[in-house]
Every structure is written in C-alpha cells, then in structure tokens.
Amino acid sequence: MKTTGSKKKILILDKNSRMLSVIDDIMYYGNFDVHLTYDPNAIYDKAKVIHPDLIILDYLLLDMDCALVCQDFKDDEQLRQVPIIVVTAFKSKKAELESYKCDALFVKPLDMELLASRMEYLMAS
Structure with a gap:
C-alpha cells in the first residue's frame, strides 16, 4: 500500500501489546504515522488531539463495551468521519x-x- 503526500495517521488501541505484530505489518505495508495508546479510557482524548485518519481497536483489550467506544466516536462532530476497524x-x-x-x-x-x-x-473514502 503506497501513500502520497503527507503520512496518514493511524491510532491503535493496544493495552497489552497483543497488536504489536499487526503494527509491524502495518508499517511494512505503508508509510504511516502510527500512534499507539495502551489505555482504553484515553483513546478518545488522544483522537481529539491527533485527528487520526483511521482508528484500530482490539476488542479483547477494551475494559468497556466496544460498541460504546465506537459510538462515542460516531457521535462526535469532529471524529464521526474517522473510520474504525475492530480486530x-x-x-x-x-x-x-x-x-x-x-x-x-x-x-x-x-x-x-x-x-x-x-x-x-x-x-x-
């Protein structure tokens, strides 16, 4: 996967380092600006600061309901257009x-x- 222009920002939630191999593969497939957070409670605030182009959540890592976390993003005027991938x-x-x-x-x-x-x-998109 090739990107043109500025690097796309990807925000990944990985509380217990279970996504490290995925992160390595993502870096192999493209030149991205990857932001990692280990705190499920901080992902929303971090997204507000960095304005990611994509969010990846590991369902097993969430201390709260994954649907609620996704809904928080979809309800936010600034973040609703950011695509979310759940693993x-x-x-x-x-x-x-x-x-x-x-x-x-x-x-x-x-x-x-x-x-x-x-x-x-x-x-x-």
Whole structure:
C-alpha cells in the first residue's frame, strides 16, 4: 500500500501489546504515522488531539463495551468521519459490523493483505 503526500495517521488501541505484530505489518505495508495508546479510557482524548485518519481497536483489550467506544466516536462532530476497524478473536460472539458500530471488522488471525486493502479503502473514502 503506497501513500502520497503527507503520512496518514493511524491510532491503535493496544493495552497489552497483543497488536504489536499487526503494527509491524502495518508499517511494512505503508508509510504511516502510527500512534499507539495502551489505555482504553484515553483513546478518545488522544483522537481529539491527533485527528487520526483511521482508528484500530482490539476488542479483547477494551475494559468497556466496544460498541460504546465506537459510538462515542460516531457521535462526535469532529471524529464521526474517522473510520474504525475492530480486530477481534471472537469468531462466534456477534462478529458483525452492526454489533460494534464500526466500519470494518477483522477476526484473528488476520489476513494482512486484506487488512491493508481495507485500510487503504477506508482512508481514501
């Protein structure tokens, strides 16, 4: 995935370093400005400061309901257009976009080429 102009900003929630391999792969597929937070309670405030082009949440890491976190972003005038990707290990627990109120949902293990393609599409929209 190639980007033109300024680097796209990606904000990733990774409380327990479970997404580090994904972050490495994201950096391999494109030249991004990756911002990482380990605190689920701080992701909204961090997004307000950095104005990301994409947000990636690891569902297992959230101490609160993932749908509520996504809804906070969608309810915010400044952040509602920022696409959100949820990554989950749950294959059977309502793995639907509507359940999480996100723009894309990926079940682990991740197909990085598919994830990269979806990231590119969401950031171009």
